[in-house]
Each structure stands twice: as structure tokens, then as C-alpha cells.
Amino acid sequence: MSTSICEPPLATAFLTTRYPTGSPVNWSFADMKLGLSLYSFGADFHAGKIDVYQAIRKAAEMGCDGVEIIAEQHIPGWPNPNLDVLKAIRELVTSLEMEIFCFSCYFGTNIRSDRPQTFEEMVDNAKRMIALTSYLGAPIMRPAFNAEPVGQLIDFVNAVLPTLEEYGVIWGVELHAPHPPSYYQEALETVESPWFRLVPDFSCWQGPNAPGQIQTNDLSTFEPLLKYTVHCHAKAHMFDANGEEPNTPYKELLGMLKDYGFEGSVAGEYEGWIIAYQPSEQPTKVLFDLLERYGR
Template identity: 25%
Template sequence: MSTIQRGVSLYSFQEEYFLRTMSLEDCIRAAAGIGARGIEIIPEQSIPGYPHLTDEFVDAWFGWMHKYDTTPVATDLFLDTKLYPGRWLTLEEQVASVHRDIDIAVRLGATVIRAIINTPPEVMEAAAPYAEEKGVRLLLEVHAPFHYSHPWIEQHLEVMHRLDTPALGLMPDMGTYVRRFPRVVSERALRDGAKPELVDLIVKTYDDHGDSHALMDIVNYRGGGPVDFGLARQATHYIWSDPKLMLSYMPLIGHIQAKFYEMTDDGVEYSIPYDEIVPLLVEGGFDGYLSSEYEGNRHIQDAYPVDSVEQVRRQHAMFARLLGEA
């Protein structure tokens, strides 16, 4: 039987949290109610007074974990590499920032920290001893349009292999496996005034795995407007790669960002083939969390009610089916 566990990034409920129709406790309750027992939190988004954690917040946090039978799993690290008005942070300042985020994760009981893709490899290397001392893992998010053979990722892999420390690893974002252009994105572009023929061209080029990087020029030649250019640019931010490539990196993979844009009424993700991905994770012996990351809200909020909880519920029903849960 698979040891893969199910969780959710509270980022998935950003629409409701921003509009104050759901509190932080409501988000945790909703996650537990759909069987997503592992909680991933973005401290900057969800903790009043970040980066300062009050005793009252920490007490409430662990109270919710106990009340709803959930587990703190991961925090998300955002590394600001510049200070206003434009000075780059020194290496020492960046490492100090990561140390601060490690301390926050430890205080919240999380054992995994998502290191955002722009975190330099030298920062990961310098922060690794502190992470190992504190018993947490810094996992670099492999986020589209990056992939495992990209020079930036290869620089990180060199550090991970050379240090051979449990403190460093990878967190693949399933947005690197977008087989079909997300329909919620193209439909939003149409509502915003994009030319239907250019939308069709962009979607078809992407779905056929054509040269999406040439789309900006083609849209220009075809007299496209700002919305058309935006959609063409978006096409370069999605990628499709073979999910089987994850098998080679499985010893380094400690957490999965289960990105999704649209769970259909049929219980499948429109763009990302989870029916191929989940069996591969099982085959590779992955034993961490599949953590939902819903990003469809921003593409439908102009025209439809956003129900992030229902979307996440559908994804976890799919996960339960693919994992063979009763």
C-alpha cells in the first residue's frame, strides 16, 4: 500500500482568505474535512505580524492542529534578494533571512520548507548546516518554466550532491507537467477582449508542443493587443515534460506541490495528467505529502463564484481514487 500522504497548501484558499469569508481556522477546518491532513502555510500570507510570531498565535496554531487532527508539514519561504531602492542583499543577509524562516518553521512544527525557485544555490549551501541542526529540510521548488536539466537547477543539484546532507532536496511543482493549456486561462483572456483567432493559435501551439517562445512575435505580426500579448507570454511560463523524469530524482524529493487550475465535473484536472503522475510517485517510493495548490481562482473570479474548497475537495477525491484509498 502507498505511503503517500495528502495535504493542502493554505494558499489554495487565498480567494476566500483575502475576502475574509474564511479565517485561518476555517481554512484548516476545511482541509481536514476533505481529508487533507497535512497543512502547508505561507507565513507571510497567514501570520499576523510576520515575521514575528506571538505566543498567542503559536498556541492557537497548535490548538487548531489538535482540534482538527491535522499536522503542520511545510512552510513556504519567499526570499527577497533586493532591498528598496535597489541594493542587492549580500549573501550573509540572504542566509540570515533563510535562518529566520527556518526558525519560524520550527516554531510551527513544520519539517519542510519550500525554498522559492529564485533562491541561489550558494544561499542553500550556506543555510544547510543550520537547517540540519534544526531538523528541517530546505526543498528547492522546481517550478515552471524550470526543469531538471535547466542550468539553474543543475547548479542546485551540484550543491545537493556535493554536500550530501538530508537538509537539502527538491520540491517538484506539478505545474511543470501542463499537458494542455489551462482552459480557465484562455477563457479569461477571451472575456478580457483577446482576439479569438489569436487565442486559438496560442492554445493550439502550446497543446501541440510547438514553439511557444515565437508566439510573442507572431501575435505582434497579427496585430494583437495587450491581452493577446499577455496570453502569449503566459504560454512560455507553462511547460510539459515527462513525469517519468522524477524517478531519477526521487531520493531528493521530499514534498509535492500539487498545482492545479481546474478540477472538472468528471473529477480530473483539465491540464495536468495526475492519472500518470500519482502512479509514478507510488512506483518511485515517494512517502511525503501531495499538497494541493489551487491557482484557478484568479482566472474565473471576474465571471463566476470561486469555490476553492470544492475544487480542493475534487482534487483529493481524485487522489484518494488514484492512491487506492477505501
């Protein structure tokens, strides 16, 4: 019998088979793992040439250790997915000997068409997303959330910390350009919980010629963030003839992660399809090869 609501007991039952509650250390991969965000296949998704199952298989064929899935873009029936669909995605990833590194979703006050969501409604929605994340078997939930001012984020995270711990899910706040690398430092220090951590996007350290780049940041600003980092978005917009991303210091950033002994995951995130349409297979393969070149 199928259902369209992810009840917490169902999510907890699955969670305990892989990510025991009460110890966020258990999600660790022991070595840095490399994969792709399915966002990288955006051109083919938007053209109707691929679905989530095909994208997962393509990532496996490339040799990815895992994938990142974006709720609104990749889950059929969203925002009210059938649990059978989530189970099928989870089981496909497992059968291909991969992980779901991270489940990405969107929070905000503009969910309703008639009025802004209240804080209590946002908290309820966040708890549901946490349950869905655990049902998929992902250790990290990355909510896209307009955290301005940062104090609002602190209140939001504190309100759902017990739920994060109950389900064994880490809230990974995404650090993305144009925010400076130190933007979430206060929130991380104030909440001070292993269930609230950082997802740095490499866009913060791209060069001045990267699309939409407002300011560049010295690589040294990445170092103090490493202790909070559980997952990374390896941004790419273009590649040169040697398969390098000319605006993004992949060698240096991945080298810093390796030197630190990073045990989380890095998902390549190709966004060049936004600039100009190109079938996904070639650029995603170049991106994953780049990750392997400097991340293994």
C-alpha cells in the same frame, strides 16, 4: 507572556518533542500523505471571508492528512509574528490530527526598500525562517527564492546547512515550470545533504493547454527526481465534469510516487481562483478528492 521573535532555543525545545535533530529520516510519514496548500483557499482569503484557522478546519473536514502554510499569506502579523499565534496554529493542526507538511516563505534581495539585501542578511533571515519552521512543527521549509544562477543557491544552502541540521528542518527547493525538471540536479548533487531536498510542482508536467505553460516535459523526467523528493505541489487550475484536471496527469504522477514507495507528502494547490474568482470550498474539495482517487 507573548513575544514576537522566534528565539532558536524555543524552536529547538519544541522540535525535540517531535522531530529529533540529527536524523532527517524521523520526519517520514511512513506512507504518502495527502492534503492541501492553504494557497488553494486564496479566493476566500483575498475576499476576507476566511482566516488561517478556518481554512485549517475546512481542510480537516475534507479528510486531509495535513496542510501547507504560506507565511506571507496566512500568518497573522507577518513578518514579525507573535509566538502565541504560531503556537495556536500548531496546536489547532495537532488537535485536528493533521500535520503541517511544509512551511513556505519568501527569500530575496528585495526585502528592504532602501537597498538590496546583502548575502549575510539573507543568511540571517533564512536562519530565522528555519527557527520559525521548527517552532510550527513543520519538517520542511520551502523558500521561494530566485535561484538564478543555481550556483548562488548552492552557496546559500551551504551557509545555512548547520542551522537546518540543528533544527531538524529540510530545505525543500521548489521545482516549478518553466524550469526544466533537471534544473536543480546540479545543486542537489553538489550539496549532497539530506537537509536539502526537492519539492516538485506538477506544473512541470502539465500539458500545453495549461495556463502559462511554455513547454511540456515527458513524465519520464520525474523518475530521476524521486530520490530527492520530500513534498509535492499538486497543481490544478480547472476541473472537468468528471473531477479530473484536464491539463495535469494526476493518475500518472501519483502512480509514480506510489510505485516508488514515496513516504513524504503531497499538497493540492488550486490556482484557478487567480484566473476567475470562485468561492474556495467546491474546487478545493474536488482537488482533494482527485488526490485521494489516485494517491491512496
